[in-house]
Structure formats: structure tokens, C-alpha cells
Amino acid sequence: MVEDYKVKVENVTKEYDLFKTQSEKLRSFFSLKNKRRVPHFWSLMGVTLTIKPGETMGLIGVNGSGKSTLSNIISGIIPQTTGRVDVKGDTSIVAIRAGLRNKLTGRENIRLKSLMQGMTNEQIDEMMPDIISFADIGDFVDQPVKSYSSGMRSRLGFAIAVHIDPDILIIDEALSVGDDTFYQKCVDKITDFKKEGKTIIFVSHSLKQIRMLCDRVAWINYGELKMVGPTKEVADKYHEFTQWFKELSKKEKKAFQKERKNVQKNFSIKKYEQEVTEQHQQENPNDKSIPSKVHKLFYGSVISEKMSVFNQILTWVVLIALVFFCLVNVSGYSLEHVFANPQLLFNPTHTLHIP
Numbered sequence: 001m002v003e004d005y006k007v008k009v010e011n012v013t014k015e016y017d018l019f020k021t022q023s024e025k026l027r028s029f030f031s032l033k034n035k036r037r038v039p040h041f042w043s044l045m046g047v048t049l050t051i052k053p054g055e056t057m058g059l060i061g062v063n064g065s066g067k068s069t070l071s072n073i074i075s076g077i078i079p080q081t082t083g084r085v086d087v088k089g090d091t092s093i094v095a096i097r098a099g100l101r102n103k104l105t106g107r108e109n110i111r112l113k114s115l116m117q118g119m120t121n122e123q124i125d126e127m128m129p130d131i132i133s134f135a136d137i138g139d140f141v142d143q144p145v146k147s148y149s150s151g152m153r154s155r156l157g158f159a160i161a162v163h164i165d166p167d168i169l170i171i172d173e174a175l176s177v178g179d180d181t182f183y184q185k186c187v188d189k190i191t192d193f194k195k196e197g198k199t200i201i202f203v204s205h206s207l208k209q210i211r212m213l214c215d216r217v218a219w220i221n222y223g224e225l226k227m228v229g230p231t232k233e234v235a236d237k238y239h240e241f242t243q244w245f246k247e248l249s250k251k252e253k254k255a256f257q258k259e260r261k262n263v264q265k266n267f268s269i270k271k272y273e274q275e276v277t278e279q280h281q282q283e284n285p286n287d288k289s290i291p292s293k294v295h296k297l298f299y300g301s302v303i304s305e306k307m308s309v310f311n312q313i314l315t316w317v318v319l320i321a322l323v324f325f326c327l328v329n330v331s332g333y334s335l336e337h338v339f340a341n342p343q344l345l346f347n348p349t350h351t352l353h354i355p
């Protein structure tokens with residue numbers, strides 16, 4: 001039987017290198033040493049989740065638990081480090097920190113996002129007044145988005161997202177920054193979307209909003225999927241956890257957070273791959289190809305953000321060749337002469353005379 005889903009993420013991880021400076025990042029890019037001196041952090045440590053067509057899935061979790069990372073991976077803003085992500089249809093994300101180009105005006109953002117969604121200029125011209133009216137940001141629509149307040153960004157983002165009619169709408173904390181009138185307008189629109197059978201991913205810290213809008217909820221806890229299930233069940237458990245956390249002393253809270261973050265820093269992708277392989281082998285003991293299948297599941301659909309050693313060597317070779325040919329050119333000798341006597345490179349045939 002074919003599984004019916006809109007979004008499926010399998011064993012998804014996300015690693016960030018914590019570079020202190022840009023030069024540190026550049027040096028690591030060209031470094032041939034495999035030793036990992038830069039501290040790194042696993043924002044997601046193997047999340048597997050399926051979202052069905054027409055479902056509103058809530059994502060909850062404390063600050064920094066990985067909700068935005070996951071929703072950004074699903075919407076294609078950032079790539080996963082390992083794992084498979086299958087999204088059936090167009091996504092549109094409304095988030096305070098993503099989705100809009102800061103240097104463009106509101107009106108230009110509307111056009112850009114609509115064009116990216118495959119709309120024609122005529123369709124956009126027709127729809128423009130409706131989007132501007134929904135966003136209700138007045139003359140700011142012709143100002144660069146970098147001058148907007150978080151509420152205004154959210155208004156514009158939401159107005160664009162709902163008007164371009166995506167298959168999957170992703171709302172990341174965007175309702176928490178608007179005023180009451182706008183909030184109600186958004187809730188009404190989300191309810192319409194639900195009635196139309198659209199798929200929605202709703203990220204929020206507000207359990208009230210989650211309980212009101214979501215069919216199921218996934219609780220992301222410090223990079224791991226702690227629980228997924230019917231809204232009431234997961235929301236109640238999460239509430240219990242937040243109450244327990246609130247009652248800890250300041251020192252206990254810090255120790256708990258530090259311990260969780262250490263787990264994220266010390267996560268081993270090799271060990272995790274091994275665990276997933278063993279799990280699959282237990283389910284299918286006669287299948288000898290499990291290790292290669294799991295390896296393909298982990299790395300088959302990801303584009304590495306890091307240069308392989310081969311590519312690094314190739315880059316160095318190209319750079320050295322480029323410098324060499326520049327020197328040959330400047331020296332005034334032919335390539336043949338330079339090969340026969342490399343010292344000629346440092347004794348050019350002529351010198352430059354500045355008039």
C-alpha cells in the first residue's frame with residue numbers, strides 16, 4: 001500500500017559549525033586537515049516525522065529546541081546534514097526571521113515571492129491590492145523590509161503566504177507578534193485553509209493556539225523528537241514538562257540546559273547511523289543490504305556543505321596553476337622557457353616604467 005503523506009522527514013539531522021570569525025570559516029574551507037578544531041552543534045539529532053494531507057501539525061518545544069531548523073528544512077530554506085526530506089507540493093513559510101528579502105520593499109517582496117511560486121506578472125498585478133489590503137501596513141509597503149517591525153514583517157509574510165495559495169503553509173511563530181485584530185484575521189484564514197483541506201505546519205510557543213488549531217503535535221526537545229500524537233495528549237505532556245521545569249531552582253535549570261546542550265555538542269552521526277542500521281536489521285534480519293540502504297537514506301539526498309578532501313586538493317591545484325600562469329605572463333618568457341629554467345619566473349624580461 002502506498003503511504004499517503006504531504007511531508008515526510010526521515011532520520012533528519014542538522015549540524016552547525018560554530019565559527020567565531022569569518023576568517024576561521026574561510027581557513028576551515030581550504031584546510032586539508034581532517035581534524036575538527038571548530039566546535040560544532042547538532043541542532044537536530046535524527047528526526048523522523050510524517051505529515052498527512054490536510055493535517056495541521058503543531059511543532060512545540062522550548063527555545064532553541066530545533067523547531068525553526070526543522071520548518072526551514074521542510075520549506076527548503078536550509079539543507080539537512082543527513083536524512084531524507086520528501087515534500088509533496090509547494091511550501092510557503094511565514095516566519096519572523098525568514099522568507100522576506102530585507103533590501104527589497106514590501107511590494108517587491110510580494111512580486112518576488114509570487115514569481116517564485118510560478119505566477120505571471122498579470123496575475124500578480126491583479127492580486128497585489130488584496131495582499132496589500134490584508135497586510136494593512138500602509139505606506140510601508142514601499143519601504144525596504146529592513147525598516148519593518150516584527151509585527152509588520154509578520155503581517156506582510158502572512159498576507160503573501162495565504163494569497164499565493166501554497167499546498168503546504170508553514171507558520172513559524174508569526175502569530176505571536178501581531179496585534180489582536182491581525183491575529184484574529186490570521187486565525188480565520190488558517191481555519192479557511194483547514195476547511196479547504198490544506199496542509200499546515202504551525203510552530204508556536206502558545207499552547208492555547210496549538211490546542212485551538214492543530215490536529216496533531218510534534219514535541220521537539222533539544223534536537224530530538226520527544227513525542228508525536230494527538231494534540232491534547234502531547235500538549236498536556238509538554239505542559240507538565242514546562243511546569244516541572246519552572247519549579248526547578250535557577251541552578252538546576254542551568255545544569256539541565258547545559259547537560260542537554262552537551263548531548264547536542266557530542267552527538268555522533270556515525271553512532272546514530274549504526275543505531276539506525278541495527279534497528280532496521282532487527283526488523284529485517286535476512287536483508288544483507290541494510291547497511292548500504294541506511295547509508296543511502298542518510299547521505300543519498302543531501303548536498304554536502306563541506307568540501308571533500310578531493311575537492312579541496314583540486315581547488316589548491318587550480319589556485320597554484322592560476323598563480324603560476326600569472327607569473328609566467330608577467331615574466332615575459334614563454335612557457336617552454338620557464339619550464340626549462342623555472343628561475344626565469346623571478347627575473348622578468350622587462351620592468352614596468354611609470355611615466
Ligand SMILES: Nc1ncnc2c1ncn2[C@@H]1O[C@H](COP(=O)(O)OP(=O)(O)OP(=O)(O)O)[C@@H](O)[C@H]1O
Pocket residue numbers: 016017018041043061062063064065066067068069070
Ligand atoms: N546558523 C546557525 N548557526 C549556529 N547555530 C544555530 C544556527 N541556527 C540555529 N542554531 C542553533 O540551533 C538550535 C535550534 O535553533 P532553532 O532556531 O531551530 O530553535 P527553535 O526551537 O526554533 O527556538 P525558538 O523557540 O527560540 O525560536 C539553537 O541552539 C540555535 O542556537
